[in-house]
């Protein structure tokens with residue numbers, strides 16, 4: 403792995419959950435892997451009144467917690483904490499940025515860092531517009547020297563509709579250049595997600611089958627056992643369609659469905675992703691009713707910060723089509739939900755069955771030959787096919803040939819945020835969403851949101867926590883309906 407050039411990282415929202423649970427643990431892993439720049443510092447900013455030392459003590463706890471049972475060398479941790487600094491600051495007040503600017507200049511000098519600054523917006527989404535605006539007002543959005551740069555990483559959610567995403571894009575593009583904006587989708591940082599591209603485009607055996615002639619359907623699912631926990635306020639305004647499908651599942655689908663780029667560079671890859679999104683067939687109102695199922699787990703309305711009459715969906719199952727040469731007529735399915743029986747994310751490619759049945763027990767239909775790409779947990783790829791049972795006769799049994807990711811390497815499997823932070827520091831945007839892709843995904847999602855808003859509670863189906871979602875998901879006609887591969891046989 404490469405080491406990034408010297409730079410300063412400024413994290414807005416540094417006292418929050420994301421910083422403590424994900425960002426700083428990821429940066430510590432990069433630190434012990436020798437991948438952080440030689441001259442590097444992290445400046446955390448939020449309103450909570452920490453001194454540098456109090457902030458370090460707080461982050462020490464988070465890092466140790468995130469590492470769980472992994473042994474931590476305390477000298478390494480102490481050295482890492484020394485590059486951590488904190489500024490108590492209210493990002494909603496323009497005047498406060500003078501204080502920020504002074505502290506940034508001081509740190510650059512003190513730590514011998516050139517004029518390269520990465521801003522990370524780990525704040526509530528409302529501030530994705532405000533912080534850049536005030537950075538600009540205070541002359542902090544452009545480099546002060548010729549070889550300097552500014553970059554900004556924007557967390558999800560990126561807008562709540564096509565209109566708001568477009569506004570945010572326009573706003574950010576007035577302040578930063580497109581190539582300085584990194585819109586994060588942590589699913590793209592997962593090793594197994596990146597592996598989809600390698601599986602498809604580094605092997606000659608899959609691509610010839612990867613199309614409408616041989617593929618019967620494609621299912622993409624992300625199930626969670628947890629409910630909304632302490633995120634009721636955000637989630638009740640978002641729902642599963644915005645929270646998981648518009649971003650994570652759409653990105654997984656793009657990797658599974660896209661054409662090969664001519665070269666493995668950020669822009670050609672992102673071009674192919676946009677082409678897939680633009681080829682999705684938009685729904686009519688009737689199709690929304692027939693091909694999109696929304697559910698809510700029993701007890702959701704009693705969760706903290708959730709409206710008692712909320713119609714927010716905690717489950718979505720949907721069927722859609724990609725109208726292009728490769729995928730014409732092949733149904734794609736998304737399934738996602740909270741409070742389901744297990745935590746798992748998978749892509750299942752169902753292949754068409756043989757035209758004629760010769761053997762007893764031979765499986766027919768599309769659940770026989772399938773390729774299961776398990777994103778998490780127990781990252782693996784399994785090919786399922788029929789073989790002869792030992793002994794007399796020719797009775798067929800379905801078997802699986804499995805590759806487990808942990809057999810590939812004993813080395814540390816990087817967390818998604820490690821990969822994504824390092825890429826942004828290196829200036830590689832391949833695994834970040836481009837504005838046109840985001841807008842294209844919202845263009846597909848928006849009509850569903852509008853329709854549901856008009857429908858209120860009509861066609862909102864309830865399910866018990868621990869069930870696989872509402873039974874109505876079955877009407878979509880998917881083979882496994884998002885249930886994990888173990889149970890779908």
Ligand SMILES: NC(=O)C1=CN([C@@H]2O[C@H](COP(=O)(O)OP(=O)(O)OC[C@H]3O[C@@H](n4cnc5c(N)ncnc54)[C@H](OP(=O)(O)O)[C@@H]3O)[C@@H](O)[C@H]2O)C=CC1
Nearest residue numbers: 415416417418419420448449450492493524525527557558
């Ligand atoms: N947590 C997660 O796992 C994930 C989070 N995200 C996104 O990341 C962002 C942050 O999430 P999360 O960390 O969970 O949220 P939190 O509410 O835990 O943290 C928000 C942070 O913003 C700071 N903040 C709030 N208001 C101000 C203000 N006026 N001025 C300066 N700082 C302010 C808060 O600090 P203080 O109160 O001290 O000012 C806090 O540090 C959100 O947009 C979320 O959608 C995305 C994916 C996963």
Ligand SMILES: O=C1O[C@H](COP(=O)(O)O)[C@@H](O)[C@H](O)[C@H]1O
Nearest residue numbers: 558588624626645646650747778
């Ligand atoms: O972005 C989000 O993702 C998580 C699921 O992420 P995973 O890596 O654990 O699969 C989800 O729980 C959360 O609601 C959503 O905002």
